[in-house]
Amino acid sequence: MPDIVAKAQLSPNVTRLDVVAPRIAQIRQPGQFVIVHRADGAERIPLTIADADVRAGTIALVIQSVGKSTQELVALEPGEAIADIAGPLGNPTELIVSGRALCIGGGVGTAVVHPIAQGLHRRGVGVLSIIGGRSKEWVIFEAELGRLGEVNVCTDDGSYGRHGFVTDAAKDALSAGGIDIVYAVGPVPMMRAVVNLTKPLGVRTIVSLNPVMVDGTGMCGGCRVGVGGQTLFACVDGPEFDGHQVDFDLLMDRLSTYREFEQQALARCKDGICKIGLK
């Protein structure tokens, strides 16, 4: 079972777990994810591989705890293990080979942008990152992205960096020119707003989609997304797509399928019935 070797709280609800998975660490590419199954009876959830250390044989999982499954995952401590991790899954990011890229990360999406920026940097592509959060304590991966290029931070309340949304900063960066491609990962409304900015400018924009998944290998078709009028499976055809072609309304809607169940599970968890809480 993959052991957890390190744990860090990155923001009030985002946790980083470094987990032993040597094969995945060795071959993972930007944009790829793993399916994590904490224990018998737990859900299978897709998580982007935010970073990897080939020598230590570990991968970094960055988890936003929003529901019962993610809460139980981040309650694990170093020395404990996750039952199952399968991957790397999904197609690697389409990376440009020269020029300048704008990487936009909102909230936990910043962790998904990080390996993309790593890949670009490795190829000699200039990276400008624009990342954001509600306030200073919600900004993650600033130092890591800072090692790969310039970083502009935005906060909704102005407590750190620029006061405003990442899209405001992105607008300025785009109008300054010289951006060959945009990678945007974050909440659906953020990705949609970025796409609305870049579409009229004709700047290619890659977004990473996070629909509900079960197996992650193409078997269930639960992760259906609309791209260019076609239905595709995010797990085998994505998870990254041309943002100008993505049906964000469909993504938003399908993400709400299990909301009632999630609330029920969470309420049970808060009542102390959930397994981890009993420890």
Added chain:
Amino acid sequence: MTEQEPLVRNANFEEVNLGLPEKVALLEAERCLLCKDPKCITGCPVGVNIPRFIELLSQGNLSEAAHCLLNDNALPAVTGRVCPQETQCEIECIRGNKGLPVAIGYLERYVGDWVRGHSSQQTLQLAAPSGRKVAVVGSGPGGLTAAGQLARCGHDVTVYEALHKPGGVLVYGIPEFRLPKKIVQEEVARLQQAGVKIVCNTVIGRTYTLPELREQFDAIFIANGAGLPVFMNVPGENFKGVYSANEYLTRVNLMAAYQFPRADTPVLKGQCIATVGGGNVAMDSARTAKRLGAESSMIVYRRTRKEMPARAEEVHHADEEGIQFEFLVAPVEVLGNEKKWVTGLKCVRMQLGEPDASGRARPIAIPGSEFVLPCDVVVVAVGTRANPLLTATCPDLKLNKWGNIVVDDQGMTSLPGVFAGGDIVRGAATVILAMGDGKRAAKAMDAYLRSAPLARSRTG
């Protein structure tokens, strides 16, 4: 066979068939005429020596009967439950000319279950280690069968499974009420005792490519199934409440969604479920829906009862459990409300025309016959296609136009030492056909391994 009462069982996930009592099994075994030229064997995809095991059973010699059966069929407790015997062995039975054929499936299950209770008496006889390493991709019925045969031949076998539990379709697809998961676990444990290594969470095509496996192993058997669901391609198919049968059954079987919230994975239960399709997977879905508490669960099929590819027993059980059948009906649109939840299926009535390529009458839409079937969950069980993950990593592997792997009559692909079988070759078929492929390929692989120079030493 004794069964749980229909109106009791359609509210639980316990097994429907309860097995034959000993006395009945022995009496039924005596009905076998022990034909000199047994036609039943030719009807069996794995060639079980049916008269022989039944004769040993009728003599009360369970240990020998089990030995005989296991020699031909690695998973008798599984096939005794899920094989379409009525179109394979039993249809060939001479007894069937006048009255009922011998209940070969029930007897196979009886002996298979005896094995489960007496595993210590049935250890696999293993040949001396051959020094050859073999990889099996997929731990479904085809992969497990091949793994067992190859281990018996003395080869060092590693099975790779993409999911977190071994068993493939036996675990994620076929419901507990038809095939208890405990049986699959026992069969897997028996293989592990014989030295077969099973590695889960490993997606060939992602975690390792096929060329990488070829460097590590002397021969490979690909049995990764037809793991890509086909949808109807009608408007509204992405509304909330439309599932592929794969997703619906995986949530309930593999992830135990019927136990939510004790298990974490949810499934939309719905009051009125429409399952589209007429195969075993459609029956499994419709019967699962009933057990999850649906008031009504219906099968929507574009041909008639006669053309349904499902096992006769599954259709019979579905009938008994109160599943409704809408025959000669084809969906043209999924309807939804303003919040994009499913509210119904818009359908057309069909009539049967001339036989098509499959030999079945071709359904033709009757113009102007549109009507609406109200429902709140739709399960699409109209088939699966080949999963491209593995084949995409190996462009040299010859595929047909549907993406299925092409094999010769020995089960070997266009790549030397790489064999394939089951749904990835056939498209969606049955457990027993996959097992037949596994058995045949294992025999050919053994011959290949004993004659060919080591592939590994060639590639260094």
